[in-house]
Amino acid sequence: MNSQQQLQLIDIYDIVYQPWWLSSTAKIGYTIFIFLLGVGVGYLIYKKTRKPLIIPYWQQALYAIAALEKEGYANGQQFYLRLTEIMKCYLQEKYGVALLDKTDTELLEILKATPAVPAHVFDTIKELFDGVIFIKFAHQEAAQERMESAVKKSRELIQSQLSDQPN
Numbered sequence: 001m002n003s004q005q006q007l008q009l010i011d012i013y014d015i016v017y018q019p020w021w022l023s024s025t026a027k028i029g030y031t032i033f034i035f036l037l038g039v040g041v042g043y044l045i046y047k048k049t050r051k052p053l054i055i056p057y058w059q060q061a062l063y064a065i066a067a068l069e070k071e072g073y074a075n076g077q078q079f080y081l082r083l084t085e086i087m088k089c090y091l092q093e094k095y096g097v098a099l100l101d102k103t104d105t106e107l108l109e110i111l112k113a114t115p116a117v118p119a120h121v122f123d124t125i126k127e128l129f130d131g132v133i134f135i136k137f138a139h140q141e142a143a144q145e146r147m148e149s150a151v152k153k154s155r156e157l158i159q160s161q162l163s164d165q166p167n
Contacts (some may be wrong), residue, residue: 005015011085011113027111037128039158043080056088057090057093057094058090058093058094058158058161058162059092060089060153060160061087061089061090061158062087062088062155062159064082064086065083065086065151065155065158067152068082068083068086068095069151073143073144073147073148074144076147079147080147080150083128083131083150083151083154084104084128084129085100086127086154087125087128088100088107089103089126090158091111094161095111095114095116095160097110097111097115104129107125107129108125108126108129111125121157123163124153127151127153128150128154131147132149134146
């Protein structure tokens with residue numbers, strides 16, 4: 001070879017290196033990731049801005065009475081325990097007086113002293129709360145009738161008060 005040989009430029013553009021993060025598969029992955037991220041952010045915004053479904057207290061009481069009725073009347077003491085709890089919650093919300101931590105006797109005294117409670121409501125509540133004593137001494141058929149009557153009276157009391165609800 002000639003020592004004076006001329007240098008030639010050799011074309012090296014046939015070899016192309018493409019990093020994996022620039023491949024078409026990676027671009028599809030980026031697109032899916034961004035889409036899922038957008039869906040996730042949208043879902044979080046939806047959950048934060050969505051208003052919870054608010055069920056009025058009287059409707060909650062009616063639902064609870066229906067559930068109690070559906071459970072049956074097998075255990076009279078448990079039945080009246082749940083019924084008095086439901087009615088305490090209802091009366092507390094209706095009249096704005098703390099009643100949940102009160103005994104039945106204290107509750108009746110508070111209701112009697114509260115001027116916003118009509119006399120017929122007090123009488124109905126007193127009759128319902130006296131049902132526990134009746135159940136202890138009644139035979140099964142009479143107890144069953146008494147519990148059915150208590151459910152009916154509770155429902156009627158709540159429904160009769162709906163016309164007094166402020167809009």
